[in-house]
Amino acid sequence: MMHANGGGMFRATICYRNDPNSKEIRMSLKEAYKQKAETELDLAQAKLAEFQAKTKDATAEVRLSYAKQMDNLEHGVNAVQAKLKELGAAGEDAWEHLKDGLESALRSLSTAIQDLANKFKD
Numbered sequence: 001m002m003h004a005n006g007g008g009m010f011r012a013t014i015c016y017r018n019d020p021n022s023k024e025i026r027m028s029l030k031e032a033y034k035q036k037a038e039t040e041l042d043l044a045q046a047k048l049a050e051f052q053a054k055t056k057d058a059t060a061e062v063r064l065s066y067a068k069q070m071d072n073l074e075h076g077v078n079a080v081q082a083k084l085k086e087l088g089a090a091g092e093d094a095w096e097h098l099k100d101g102l103e104s105a106l107r108s109l110s111t112a113i114q115d116l117a118n119k120f121k122d
Helices: 022-056 060-089 095-121
Strands: 002-004 010-012
Touching: 022 060, 022 095, 060 095
Parallel strands: none
Antiparallel strands: 002 010
């Protein structure tokens, strides 16, 4: 069963303990989950590049006013990259335990993007 949650991520629950195909199902869910998270990371990196381009020719004062939000966004990207690396290295039985940390990092990244976007609107 898959369902969306508020952060745009999905959760998958498989309860086929005695099914000989359950390992294969978990593997495909892990890969699908990882691909979705990687896509969200790619979008965040594109937004970061967009924001950096917008401030490139700005005055030092303007760049300083965006510095904290840009730094938060960069840290968010790095955190998601680290969580994705952990997820990739996790065994089939352990990867689901890492999902919460990755989802938290993705939520923080989304918040950082929104904060910076709002600052650009001001």
